[in-house]
Amino acid sequence: MTSFSDQLVFDSQIINRFDVNGPRYTSYPTADRFVETFTADSCRPWLEKRTTVTNRQQLSLYFHIPFCNTICYYCACNKIITKDHGRSAKYLKYLAKELALQSSYLTDGDNEVAQLHWGGGTPTFLSHDEMRQLMAATRRHFRLVEDGEYSIEVDPRKVNRATVELLGELGFNRMSVGVQDFDESVQQAVNRIQSEAETFAVIDAARASGFGSISIDLIYGLPKQTVSGFERTLDRVIAANPDRLSIYNYAHLPSLFKPQRRILESDMPTADSRLQILSMAIGKLTEAGYVFIGMDHFAKPDDELAIAQREGRLHRNFQGYSTHSDCDMMSFGISSISKVGPSYYQNVKTLDEYYDRLDGGVLPIYRGLALDADDILRRSIIQSLMCHFELSMAAVEAAHQIEFRTYFAPELEALREMVEGGLLRIEEGRIAVLPPGRMLVRAISMVFDKFLRADRESKRYSKVI
Numbered sequence: 001m002t003s004f005s006d007q008l009v010f011d012s013q014i015i016n017r018f019d020v021n022g023p024r025y026t027s028y029p030t031a032d033r034f035v036e037t038f039t040a041d042s043c044r045p046w047l048e049k050r051t052t053v054t055n056r057q058q059l060s061l062y063f064h065i066p067f068c069n070t071i072c073y074y075c076a077c078n079k080i081i082t083k084d085h086g087r088s089a090k091y092l093k094y095l096a097k098e099l100a101l102q103s104s105y106l107t108d109g110d111n112e113v114a115q116l117h118w119g120g121g122t123p124t125f126l127s128h129d130e131m132r133q134l135m136a137a138t139r140r141h142f143r144l145v146e147d148g149e150y151s152i153e154v155d156p157r158k159v160n161r162a163t164v165e166l167l168g169e170l171g172f173n174r175m176s177v178g179v180q181d182f183d184e185s186v187q188q189a190v191n192r193i194q195s196e197a198e199t200f201a202v203i204d205a206a207r208a209s210g211f212g213s214i215s216i217d218l219i220y221g222l223p224k225q226t227v228s229g230f231e232r233t234l235d236r237v238i239a240a241n242p243d244r245l246s247i248y249n250y251a252h253l254p255s256l257f258k259p260q261r262r263i264l265e266s267d268m269p270t271a272d273s274r275l276q277i278l279s280m281a282i283g284k285l286t287e288a289g290y291v292f293i294g295m296d297h298f299a300k301p302d303d304e305l306a307i308a309q310r311e312g313r314l315h316r317n318f319q320g321y322s323t324h325s326d327c328d329m330m331s332f333g334i335s336s337i338s339k340v341g342p343s344y345y346q347n348v349k350t351l352d353e354y355y356d357r358l359d360g361g362v363l364p365i366y367r368g369l370a371l372d373a374d375d376i377l378r379r380s381i382i383q384s385l386m387c388h389f390e391l392s393m394a395a396v397e398a399a400h401q402i403e404f405r406t407y408f409a410p411e412l413e414a415l416r417e418m419v420e421g422g423l424l425r426i427e428e429g430r431i432a433v434l435p436p437g438r439m440l441v442r443a444i445s446m447v448f449d450k451f452l453r454a455d456r457e458s459k460r461y462s463k464v465i
């Protein structure tokens with residue numbers, strides 16, 4: 001057992017005992033529970049009456065740019081590998097159509113945006129002109145507030161100083177930089193060759209262009225990865241002084257994700273060495289002063305995520321942790337997921353379907369869900385556990401008009417083994433996730449997932465750790 005702080009204890013015995021397959025809960029219910037009977041007609045009323053139902057004026061926008069120049073073998077995203085930049089030109093025309101169509105259902109004046117994110121794929125696959133076009137189309141329909149959070153995922157292999165400066169001019173002020181691992185043998189094994197020099201040049205350019213927060217994404221559990229190799233990567237990354245760091249767990253599921261079949265099983269680290277890599281990484285980050293936010297996220301104590309967590313204002317959405325309150329999110333592009341009022345809906349996954357639907361003047365939605373009172377109740381519990389490592393039963397009772405111990409009797413019973421194992425404490429009116437349980441907060445949250453309880457199909461998910 002290693003105690004990294006009074007907030008986080010890494011206990012490999014506990015992890016081995018309680019680690020299970022589980023979702024990341026960027027939404028609850030998770031997207032695999034959405035149903036195809038939820039159509040474009042089902043979401044329109046929620047958009048139209050958004051202001052009255054949710055009483056939240058500001059919006060969050062997400063744009064999915066699916067194109068990438070080359071394939072990274074570990075990738076599980078919905079992307080299209082191509083060198084043909086003509087494909088993004090066509091895609092942008094349709095994004096503009098979708099922007100016009102979705103926004104036409106909003107009430108007049110209901111267009112204030114506090115948060116915007118371009119994800120992918122590789123958003124920087126777009127040419128400078130295309131980036132300008134997309135932001136101009138967005139601003140035609142929405143008003144981006146002055147102090148909003150405007151973020152973009154950047155692949156340093158495809159970006160130069162001029163691109164970063166342009167992104168700053170367009171209004172971006174947050175950047176997440178994909179690194180994964182600087183070790184050359186790991187980079188070769190996953191087909192992602194990326195030098196430290198090009199990565200740090202992008203970070204320097206972002207700081208010079210006024211980006212207020214820079215996040216670096218790493219992955220542990222990749223083929224050929226070793227404790228010493230990943231330690232060197234972390235030293236270099238910490239020296240670059242990012243505001244936030246994400247250390248994702250590589251989920252090797254070659255039967256689900258075709259590119260992963262090009263990874264040799266014999267190159268995969270053992271379960272033991274994965275745990276050693278993770279433990280070393282947490283130790284180094286804690287020593288460097290980063291705070292564990294939850295799941296795979298770390299931030300400097302003065303970063304707004306850490307402040308929001310201390311002040312009880314942290315939230316979770318499709319981009320992970322967020323400081324913005326439970327904003328409605330309108331999303332654009334293939335496979336993107338929106339959350340409006342008590343509903344989620346997801347776009348079609350292929351370009352052909354996306355273009356066909358929009359040519360027909362129909363929102364390109366293929367599945368979704370209207371949440372019932374029980375879903376909303378369970379979502380609030382999972383949010384609270386994932387963001388704050390605790391749950392006030394009294395607050396839940398007051399907000400949802402239930403008697404907690406009766407309503408959740410089977411769940412409290414199921415938590416008993418975790419209580420005995422030292423993961424959490426159930427007190428009068430409160431559930432508290434203890435430091436050794438914090439790495440396993442997903443497993444704890446899963447107890448409140450009605451759908452998992454119903455069918456126990458947990459083998460479809462990757463391991464929590």
Ligand code: SF4
Pocket residue numbers: 067068070071072075076077079120121122155
């Ligand atoms: S990891 Fe990112 S850059 Fe690599 S293939 Fe996937 S989406 Fe594209």
